[in-house]
Amino acid sequence: MKLRSGSTLFFIFLLSAIHGLAFAHADHDEEDGGNGDEMRLEMIHRYSPHAKDHGVHVEMPPTQQELIQELYRHDVFRLQMMTQKRQQNGHDQGLNSSSSSSNSTRRMDMQIKHSMVMPMNAGWDYGFGQYLVKLKVGTPSQKLLVIVGTGNDLTWVKCRSHCGKSCGIRKGRIERNRLFNRDRSSTFKPVPCSSKMCESDLANMFSLNKCPSPLSSCRYEYSYAEGSSASGTFGTDIIRASLSNGKRTRMKDVLIGCTETVLGKGGVKGSDGMLGFGFGRYSFATKAALKFGGKLSYCLLDHMSHKNVTSYLTFGANKKAVLQGKMSYTQLIFSDRSIGSIYGVHLQGISVGGQMLNIPLHIWNPKLDGGTLLDSGSSLTFLTKPAYKPVMTALTKPLTKLRRLPSGGDGFDFCFDPRGYRDRLVPKLVFHFAGGAKFAPPVKNYVIDIEPGKKCIALVSATEGPCVIGNILQQNHLWEFNLVRKTLGFAPSTCT
Template sequence: MANSLLISLLQIYLLFLSFSTCALGLAKFYVVDLHDLTSKNVCSPPKDMEKIKSVKPTLKIVDRQGPCSTLHPAEKLSPEQILSNDQSRVDSIHHRVSAIAGKGTTSGPLSPSQITAQSGFSYGLGNYIVHVGIGTPSKTLTLEFDTGSDVTWIQCKPCQTYCYKQQEPIFDPSQSSTFMNVSCNSTPCNDVSGNFCEGSSCLYGVKYGDQSYTVGYYAEDTLTLTPDMIQKFRFGCGQNNKGIGDFGEVAGLLGLGPSSESFVSQTSDKYQRVFAYCLPALSSSTGYLNFGSNSDISNTNHIPITKRPNSGPYYYITMTGLSVAGDTLPISSAVFSNAGTIIDSGTTITQLPPDAYQALRSAFMKHMTQYKMVPGSSTLDTCYDFTGVDNMTIPSVSIQFENNVSLDLVHQGILFGTSRSQLCLAFAGNSDPNDIGIFGNVQQRTFNVVYDIPKGEIGFSPDAC
């Protein structure tokens, strides 16, 4: 009887530890139930988010491949495909940032015959989707949201060249009483990517680094974010759209980058260029995306948005260090400052300068010697087989930023994978120390991440979804 009681108490203690960190000396570790690292087959109810219920509008965020998604592609992407697409996006971001900095070349405005030669960033089949309404009457569409993109676009009839299969009916401009084409040579037309003219109508063209592209009319219509209605919102009305996996059956993309044609800038009068999101811990959970000056919540640490000339569709931040199990790693801050860092909701895996990644990898491996290492992929090279393990102990990982802000990652932000037989350290090293670092979405999980553009800062508060 005493033994049974002791075992029960031990189980309760381990369950408690699976949701918290424990201190072993000065070191910090997570004792994790393996079930907390793998997604369920059913959609979990959202966390009670009293802190954001007053915020309007609030869009539900879901993982496009999880059970909460309304998308049902014929085949889901494997972890290898997700990582391959992610690496394509990373390579393209590196190329574009290098070009913006004057280390390469970029194309000018597009003509219709040049669209296949335009170089942008990789679409990459980003992880997270939201639902918005377009037109009058409003038609609900599923869009990927992306802080690393500026132009919002959807597929539109009559699809003069090619439209891929999407979940909802393709938007028909003729059925909306508020649809209008943007005029050629207008300021909005001159601002949009790849602009050119067809008669008096403005056309746009965006080609991503993975060879995905969208071309069509630049238009305006009513955008509905329940309960708000945004009049004369400008977006790309795609007539020729092609991408990896045909963009995973989404209807298009919601661009939350910093430029003048992005959603954030177009709605500045209403939402003051402030928005926030929380990415769920697992693909079987939900998060949120909301807009407005009341998007911030308590217990928030803020870091500056670094100002850069010609920054493109990116938000730059300053990473300063890393710690593992409570110990700060011996990495010079110059390793981070020389390359710089952006935060990106569309990149999955955080990319570090090579010296920083090697220091992180070595420190992490030192605390994981009790587990069997297995081969990884070209992207993730520090992987473990936890077959037969119910509760594992992993070191905590923290990322330091400017203003002495330290983010303690949740355990779902440390390991990446879909099976016990291969869970990997969810970081990667850039091949070139001068390549930009990227703070990816796995490490952002469960934080309320608030972008306050007028104040020039991004805030993080833990345990938000």
């Protein structure tokens, strides 16, 4: 399909959400400590020609309208998933339960001088995450493309063992021939079924209690809300990734699931597995962030940027970020396990055009499973009805003279003909966080092109569940998560 500038480029980026391709260019590895440079994950959209160069073959929907409808369906399903999970009982066995989150990590926060930066490629999200990461796993390393699992902790790869050179497609099970052969990796270590790690620590990762024998490997069946599942055995291995100084770093003893069976039609299509990006004790994100001072950050490019411009997910201090203002900071809330490891913030109110809106305070209650969620796995922004109605009333009032258009099934309530429209007609939307931090996204982040001759306000009403700030609204800002100090920092940025 021939690409146009403007609205089509927007949709090429639209399904992006946090998460890429880790390219290792160096000849020598750094030691497994925090003394290397930052680690970066390059962010490239799934439908970009560059994605196909790395084996991603997912057909782009033929029209812009179908793209936005697909995106809307995905986000609605994801919100339903989070709403359902928040009703369940859960206990946080994540970062706060990890022994590494004590004084030792605080000392690390002071000592780490460098970061790890890796490239990322946007991927299919069905409750999993929307970016792909190119990783090198094992010794000698094997290259794999995995989806970054927003809200999930387990890193798993399509895998085989005891199959020698015959590792490949097995009808009805693994559907691709790019697999991790664990027998070829001298550093892969199975997790014993009889170990405390299997019986207790990995319970939240769906470890199975049945042990054929004490020496058997710990098994799991990792289920996802839309009905798909991945089953296999737990192990640990080395993951290698690039540093921004041109060298490589080794992430030792990373928990990895050797997935032998994938069931369902869900979101692993076009990938070799899943990279855990939650804040749980055994997630890749937690391990990588704590190795480099407890910080991780990302910056989503303007959807109008040239296709060759790249964004990055960074582990460690992001020294290369080009900011267009001062960093603002607010409290980072780690929700309990009932909705997964999705990062929350304490939103205290919303203003439009400089006027605070009359929204009930209980809407922002941070004790309800993380308060408002900053979710890079959702593209759209959802507000519960008590917040949605006053926000939309204030935003649309200056636009009533423009010709209204039907939504066309894309989920938006206010769409219009852009003739006569200017961004300055829309009053400024500001999110007020705890501690006085204010997030004021540019108008183009919430008044978007749906198709030629049609714009919509890209906010969606949620009947229940948490409020969600999606990745489109987050564009053009650097977002820094400090897992040690439990703070979220953000600032306008060029994302280069």
